Amino acid sequence: LVDPHGALRPTIFEEMTGLAMQHNAINLGQGFPDTDGPAELADIAASFIVNDDATARRNQYAPGSGILPLREAIARHQQRYYGIQLDPAVDILVSTGATEALAASLLAFLSPGDEVVTFEPFYDSYAAITALANAKLVPVPLTLAETGTRPDLDRFRAAVTDKTRIILLNSPHNPCGVVFTAEELRVIADAAIEHNCLIISDEVYEHLTFGVPHVPIATLDGAFERTITISSAGKAFSMTGWKVGWASGPAELIAAVKSVKQFLSYSSGPAYQPAVAHGLDNGDAWFSALKAELQAGRDILVSGLREAGLTVLEPEGTYFAIADTRSLGVSSAADLARLLPEHGGVAGIPLEVFAIPEHQAPLASWMRFAFCKRPEILYDAVARLKVGL
Ligand code: PMP
Ligand code: GLN
Numbered sequence: 001l002v003d004p005h006g007a008l009r010p011t012i013f014e015e016m017t018g019l020a021m022q023h024n025a026i027n028l029g030q031g032f033p034d035t036d037g038p039a040e041l042a043d044i045a046a047s048f049i050v051n052d053d054a055t056a057r058r059n060q061y062a063p064g065s066g067i068l069p070l071r072e073a074i075a076r077h078q079q080r081y082y083g084i085q086l087d088p089a090v091d092i093l094v095s096t097g098a099t100e101a102l103a104a105s106l107l108a109f110l111s112p113g114d115e116v117v118t119f120e121p122f123y124d125s126y127a128a129i130t131a132l133a134n135a136k137l138v139p140v141p142l143t144l145a146e147t148g149t150r151p152d153l154d155r156f157r158a159a160v161t162d163k164t165r166i167i168l169l170n171s172p173h174n175p176c177g178v179v180f181t182a183e184e185l186r187v188i189a190d191a192a193i194e195h196n197c198l199i200i201s202d203e204v205y206e207h208l209t210f211g212v213p214h215v216p217i218a219t220l221d222g223a224f225e226r227t228i229t230i231s232s233a234g235k236a237f238s239m240t241g242w243k244v245g246w247a248s249g250p251a252e253l254i255a256a257v258k259s260v261k262q263f264l265s266y267s268s269g270p271a272y273q274p275a276v277a278h279g280l281d282n283g284d285a286w287f288s289a290l291k292a293e294l295q296a297g298r299d300i301l302v303s304g305l306r307e308a309g310l311t312v313l314e315p316e317g318t319y320f321a322i323a324d325t326r327s328l329g330v331s332s333a334a335d336l337a338r339l340l341p342e343h344g345g346v347a348g349i350p351l352e353v354f355a356i357p358e359h360q361a362p363l364a365s366w367m368r369f370a371f372c373k374r375p376e377i378l379y380d381a382v383a384r385l386k387v388g389l
Contacts, residue, residue, distance in 0.1 A: 177315020
């Protein structure tokens with residue numbers, strides 16, 4: 001295996017959630033809501049599992065592509081929100097979370113030595129799966145700025161070459177909370193077209209934006225035919241443990257993703273799939289309420305961290321805000337993150353884990369905090385951070 005960046009180390013999420021539990025700290029590390037999504041969806045899943053007819057085989061394997069009603073609901077969702085037309089028979093694949101859709105998509109198209117261009121910091125599985133494919137990750141640093149973090153498009157253009165097989169995009173962006181504009185996406189799509197590469201677009205936070213529109217890159221002229229779009233019910237419905245995700249795009253690309261997915265998990269979560277289908281068809285009010293709640297959570301966290309003296313970049317979307325913790329008197333956020341659960345009663349994630357080692361130095365004092373928590377928990381967390389270590 002080619003793992004030059006050590007990407008296959010134990011994940012930081014497990015370590016920090018472990019420390020938070022051990023010290024009974026408020027867990028603003030791993031991104032999961034502290035309130036479950038719609039009870040209606042849980043009821044559908046429960047009644048699917050517990051049924052009177054044991055011969056109905058509802059608890060046996062789901063079809064490899066996912067149940068047709070869910071694929072149909074995903075197609076209706078993409079049409080209703082973005083005007084994207086999909087054939088549920090061949091253009092959609094249900095996966096075990098977005099994680100599996102990402103893994104299967106990268107493994108399906110990468111040959112050893114191929115390059116994957118992505119913006120950095122990046123979600124940790126990107127480097128890990130690229131390493132599993134013996135391919136090379138080419139990270140393009142985002143320019144962190146209090147006035148608004150944006151992609152450096154000149155640097156991006158220079159990074160995409162004929163060696164690039166995949167542009168791996170994430171908008172809304174974890175961990176920086178950037179939502180790419182249509183103009184920025186145009187530059188990215190044009191580079192993909194010029195160098196004939198695929199776009200894998202991780203849109204798991206598509207409904208979690210605050211006052212800015214989410215634009216799927218697949219809606220841009222010339223992009224759909226080379227784009228695999230990935231999303232997740234975990235984020236859309238605050239049910240992260242359900243691990244139901246999906247990939248959609250042109251039939252020939254999805255067929256290749258399926259050829260890998262069938263040997264990763266074969267199929268996933270039959271009881272959750274009808275619940276997610278119902279959610280996608282009936283979720284408009286839920287999505288707007290979730291957005292409003294998260295935006296309120298963001299505002300509590302961002303202003304609280306600022307009052308504690310930290311530099312905070314205000315996110316336009318996702319569950320996360322990143323903050324420079326230098327004012328807490330520690331230069332290494334990685335050290336701070338390991339002390340904070342025990343001595344400060346709060347857990348967060350050091351930002352550098354989302355970068356390759358050569359690019360970690362400028363991020364060394366930064367941390368990511370999740371705000372997908374109830375207001376009283378966020379107020380408590382910022383009060384603890386104001387006290388410090
Ligand atoms: N992509 C991004 C950007 C994420 O933050 C996450 C974490 N939820 C995933 C993918 C994985 O999603 P899932 O839990 O559905 O596998
Ligand atoms: N996506 C979530 C995060 O970034 C959780 C990831 C995980 O636990 N693997 O925190």
